[in-house]
Amino acid sequence: MRTITVVVWASLVATSQAADTKKASIAAQYAVDAQRIIDAALASNDAYAKLQHLCDEIGYRLSGSPGLDEAIHWAAGAMRADGQENVRLEPVTVPHWERGSESLMMNEPKRVPLAMLGLGGSVSTPPEGITAEVVVVADEGELDTLGDGARGKIVLFNNPMPPYDPTHGAGYGRTVRFRGKGARIASEKGAVACLVRSVTARSYRSPHTGGMGYGDAKVKIPAAAVSTEDADMLARLSARGVPVTVTLKMEARTLDPKQSANVVGELVGRTNPEEIVVIGGHIDAWDVGHGAHDDGGGCVTAMEAINVLRRLNMIPRRTIRVVLWTNEENGLGGGKQYAKDHADELANHVAAIESDSGSFRPTGYGIDCVDETRESIAAEQMREIIDLFTSIGPMHARPGHSGADIGPMKSAEVILMGHEVEESRYFDYHHSRADTLDKVDPAELSQNVAVMAATAYILADMPDRLGTRSGRQQYNAP
Amino acid sequence: MRTITVVVWASLVATSQAADTKKASIAAQYAVDAQRIIDAALASNDAYAKLQHLCDEIGYRLSGSPGLDEAIHWAAGAMRADGQENVRLEPVTVPHWERGSESLMMNEPKRVPLAMLGLGGSVSTPPEGITAEVVVVADEGELDTLGDGARGKIVLFNNPMPPYDPTHGAGYGRTVRFRGKGARIASEKGAVACLVRSVTARSYRSPHTGGMGYGDAKVKIPAAAVSTEDADMLARLSARGVPVTVTLKMEARTLDPKQSANVVGELVGRTNPEEIVVIGGHIDAWDVGHGAHDDGGGCVTAMEAINVLRRLNMIPRRTIRVVLWTNEENGLGGGKQYAKDHADELANHVAAIESDSGSFRPTGYGIDCVDETRESIAAEQMREIIDLFTSIGPMHARPGHSGADIGPMKSAEVILMGHEVEESRYFDYHHSRADTLDKVDPAELSQNVAVMAATAYILADMPDRLGTRSGRQQYNAP
Numbered sequence: 001m002r003t004i005t006v007v008v009w010a011s012l013v014a015t016s017q018a019a020d021t022k023k024a025s026i027a028a029q030y031a032v033d034a035q036r037i038i039d040a041a042l043a044s045n046d047a048y049a050k051l052q053h054l055c056d057e058i059g060y061r062l063s064g065s066p067g068l069d070e071a072i073h074w075a076a077g078a079m080r081a082d083g084q085e086n087v088r089l090e091p092v093t094v095p096h097w098e099r100g101s102e103s104l105m106m107n108e109p110k111r112v113p114l115a116m117l118g119l120g121g122s123v124s125t126p127p128e129g130i131t132a133e134v135v136v137v138a139d140e141g142e143l144d145t146l147g148d149g150a151r152g153k154i155v156l157f158n159n160p161m162p163p164y165d166p167t168h169g170a171g172y173g174r175t176v177r178f179r180g181k182g183a184r185i186a187s188e189k190g191a192v193a194c195l196v197r198s199v200t201a202r203s204y205r206s207p208h209t210g211g212m213g214y215g216d217a218k219v220k221i222p223a224a225a226v227s228t229e230d231a232d233m234l235a236r237l238s239a240r241g242v243p244v245t246v247t248l249k250m251e252a253r254t255l256d257p258k259q260s261a262n263v264v265g266e267l268v269g270r271t272n273p274e275e276i277v278v279i280g281g282h283i284d285a286w287d288v289g290h291g292a293h294d295d296g297g298g299c300v301t302a303m304e305a306i307n308v309l310r311r312l313n314m315i316p317r318r319t320i321r322v323v324l325w326t327n328e329e330n331g332l333g334g335g336k337q338y339a340k341d342h343a344d345e346l347a348n349h350v351a352a353i354e355s356d357s358g359s360f361r362p363t364g365y366g367i368d369c370v371d372e373t374r375e376s377i378a379a380e381q382m383r384e385i386i387d388l389f390t391s392i393g394p395m396h397a398r399p400g401h402s403g404a405d406i407g408p409m410k411s412a413e414v415i416l417m418g419h420e421v422e423e424s425r426y427f428d429y430h431h432s433r434a435d436t437l438d439k440v441d442p443a444e445l446s447q448n449v450a451v452m453a454a455t456a457y458i459l460a461d462m463p464d465r466l467g468t469r470s471g472r473q474q475y476n477a478p
Numbered sequence: 479m480r481t482i483t484v485v486v487w488a489s490l491v492a493t494s495q496a497a498d499t500k501k502a503s504i505a506a507q508y509a510v511d512a513q514r515i516i517d518a519a520l521a522s523n524d525a526y527a528k529l530q531h532l533c534d535e536i537g538y539r540l541s542g543s544p545g546l547d548e549a550i551h552w553a554a555g556a557m558r559a560d561g562q563e564n565v566r567l568e569p570v571t572v573p574h575w576e577r578g579s580e581s582l583m584m585n586e587p588k589r590v591p592l593a594m595l596g597l598g599g600s601v602s603t604p605p606e607g608i609t610a611e612v613v614v615v616a617d618e619g620e621l622d623t624l625g626d627g628a629r630g631k632i633v634l635f636n637n638p639m640p641p642y643d644p645t646h647g648a649g650y651g652r653t654v655r656f657r658g659k660g661a662r663i664a665s666e667k668g669a670v671a672c673l674v675r676s677v678t679a680r681s682y683r684s685p686h687t688g689g690m691g692y693g694d695a696k697v698k699i700p701a702a703a704v705s706t707e708d709a710d711m712l713a714r715l716s717a718r719g720v721p722v723t724v725t726l727k728m729e730a731r732t733l734d735p736k737q738s739a740n741v742v743g744e745l746v747g748r749t750n751p752e753e754i755v756v757i758g759g760h761i762d763a764w765d766v767g768h769g770a771h772d773d774g775g776g777c778v779t780a781m782e783a784i785n786v787l788r789r790l791n792m793i794p795r796r797t798i799r800v801v802l803w804t805n806e807e808n809g810l811g812g813g814k815q816y817a818k819d820h821a822d823e824l825a826n827h828v829a830a831i832e833s834d835s836g837s838f839r840p841t842g843y844g845i846d847c848v849d850e851t852r853e854s855i856a857a858e859q860m861r862e863i864i865d866l867f868t869s870i871g872p873m874h875a876r877p878g879h880s881g882a883d884i885g886p887m888k889s890a891e892v893i894l895m896g897h898e899v900e901e902s903r904y905f906d907y908h909h910s911r912a913d914t915l916d917k918v919d920p921a922e923l924s925q926n927v928a929v930m931a932a933t934a935y936i937l938a939d940m941p942d943r944l945g946t947r948s949g950r951q952q953y954n955a956p
């Protein structure tokens with residue numbers, strides 16, 4: 001086998017060298033490099049060990065918490081220990097919301113605790129809680145139909161998230177709006193508190209939290225998620241005409257904003273260091289699970305991607321910059337601050353890739369750019385690149401969603417890319433206590449490192465800038 | 479279609495009548511009757527409505543709790559309202575264990591609450607809790623190997639339950655022993671408390687409780703289950719040599735025994751009322767979920783089985799007796815008391831069938847009798863009977879497990895039978911907060927009613943007594 005390997009290797013190297021012309025396809029130019037990176041990443045990388053430390057020894061890391069500070073300093077230290085360049089913290093001011101004690105007790109028809117999690121950003125209840133009858137609505141229309149019927153009541157938005165299916169994907173986007181705006185619209189109708197069915201299609205009585213906002217609400221009412229099981233029960237009782245009263249207690253409070261930071265580290269480019277490919281995830285996580293899939297996995301994938309390249313001594317023409325954004329979950333402070341701080345060099349950002357959909361088997365990239373022509377060229381180029389990863393599994397590259405933290409960079413210059421993964425189980429764990437390390441398969445995490453490392457390397461090294469084609473559009477590298 | 483139906487019907491009736499001889503097979507004798515029962519049960523029955531009331535409006539019903547009293551009186555009332563005969567409560571003294579407040583906090587390497595549930599029967603901790611280092615063992619052998627290493631520590635038994643597979647079934651029986659005896663054997667080694675990995679193969683950070691006992695332990699130490707995720711984390715930290723300390727707080731207490739009752743109701747036989755086919759489930763349930771699958775579903779299946787027969791005016795030769803046993807979960811008081819109270823008539827118990835494996839799609843029966851010849855004849859007869867149910871799905875009948883509550887009736891006379899169901903998901907919910915109504919499919923629940931009603935009817939009506947064959951063994955009905 002060794003002989004054969006050497007022969008193939010030599011032939012591929014020859015192809016690669018011959019291909020170093022404008023006309024050779026990206027795939028032909030980078031086949032050998034991509035395979036080297038994939039082999040190295042799959043054979044050995046420290047992503048799982050890093051994620052293990054982040055989950056087991058740090059864990060909770062919501063904005064403002066000591067856990068987030070610890071995670072930020074640990075990540076910077078780990079990148080320094082790996083020998084990355086220009087490792088630094090870029091300051092970001094973040095909101096500081098704390099959950100405190102909380103509970104939801106059904107009083108009628110029976111006294112029983114319900115499984116709940118307060119929503120991030122909610123105000124507290126009075127210490128004795130808010131006790132009121134529950135009215136159940138499916139959506140905005142049913143709330144409107146109630147007329148004055150929500151006044152003085154606790155409104156439950158019971159809109160089940162559709163289960164994942166291969167055609168429509170996860171149903172998250174179709175029902176998450178009640179979590180975000182439910183309290184505001186219930187308050188407008190005179191409700192005294194708001195409950196939202198957890199945004200998940202599977203539950204073992206496991207509530208899912210998430211961010212909410214009051215917008216221009218005149219009265220801020222407390223808001224909490226209940227498990228799908230409890231939402232179902234409240235809805236059944238209500239449909240049978242059984243009066244339901246509950247007591248919601250929440251100590252949630254918003255404190256003064258705190259200093260936090262984006263964590264940055266680089267593999268500096270060998271010929272065009274001022275041009276940048278950003279890769280990253282967000283270092284903050286909700287205060288209930290350990291943020292293994294959301295988004296510890298994204299962070300360590302990016303950290304390890306440049307580590308694999310450095311160990312291989314594969315330094316691309318351009319710089320690959322790892323950014324671990326802070327405060328994605330309840331403010332997007334890190335993403336906004338990065339775009340602001342780096343406004344002057346955004347034109348030099350070739351691409352920004354975020355992994356924030358979990359660390360299941362990688363499936364490809366969503367591509368997003370203000371300039372539709374560039375987006376379309378980038379998608380074409382990415383399709384050539386992902387063809388090099390089919391040994392890992394089927395891959396796609398198509399215009400679509402990228403990532404929350406890179407959104408503020410959206411412009412004609414920067415191609416935004418979402419690192420996508422198999423998503424059938426992500427929302428089972430997302431924002432819940434169940435987002436723990438055991439849900440991440442080490443082999444799949446390594447596949448993500450392989451794909452992200454190879455992608456970043458090619459984008460940082462290929463002669464054409466992503467989204468441009470020599471001969472078709474100006475190639476703007478020197 | 480109506481014409482065809484009538485023709486088939488007439489031909490089956492003819493077969494049934496002609497078959498009323500000793501030589502006709504059970505299947506031939508009861509094909510028409512079985513189909514009538516199945517059609518009626520699948521078309522309409524109140525099992526789901528009953529289960530809904532039991533779960534939503536009563537819920538928790540551990541021995542000694544007001545919920546159990548309420549459930550018992552509700553069940554008797556429901557059977558009376560259905561027109562059942564001899565509806566009564568048969569007194570049983572049951573243990574009274576209360577959970578109280580409880581928590582498990584990891585102190586090192588980070589302060590974070592772990593997902594736990596105290597085990598039923600455990601003693602409390604002091605009010606300030608028990609704080610100690612955690613030592614992790616997989617089994618009895620590893621505990622022994624520790625030597626004096628468990629002294630003063632909290633022992634975690636981390637023995638993962640194997641996932642369900644079609645060949646081996648659920649892995650519950652292979653690891654549940656640590657829940658039962660873990661505290662006793664850890665105490666022998668000087669441990670100060672015992673943690674047990676939840677006995678489930680799937681978890682969303684959802685701990686599973688269950689009964690435990692101290693046996694002849696000199697020192698009773700508190701015992702609690704932790705979620706599989708937390709057990710995994712403690713085991714990983716321990717394996718990496720990271721010192722782990724936790725604080726376990728439990729207010730659990732055992733109070734004076736309380737009066738409870740088995741609930742009994744009958745469809746009295748038309749010619750041999752003194753001969754009895756018992757069907758039932760247990761009315762108590764752990765104090766965390768709503769006992770939908772364990773064992774509300776078994777109770778309402780039995781209640782509704784005789785209700786379907788009564789509505790069809792199908793009164794078999796023998797009596798069908800519904801028994802809803804109390805205190806299965808932490809004492810088996812109901813099952814023991816029933817066998818004692820009815821010792822004089824046990825010889826007249828043709829069969830006792832328990833449904834206590836959940837209310838998923840029915841799959842057949844396990845059969846158990848001290849007399850192996852009778853067990854084997856009963857299995858043969860049951861295979862004929864279940865052939866009538868194949869429109870519902872594949873069915874089996876084989877010697878095997880029956881049910882905990884009918885176990886005390888085990889004898890040469892009584893054929894014990896376990897009503898079995900598809901079991902791939904049962905232990906995901908079992909003894910956890912997730913055992914709620916939404917996990918029960920109304921159509922599958924009706925299938926259980928159909929199979930149990932038809933089985934009970936045939937066993938209570940067929941000329942041969944189950945486990946005997948005319949001409950081969952004495953038929954002992956008059």
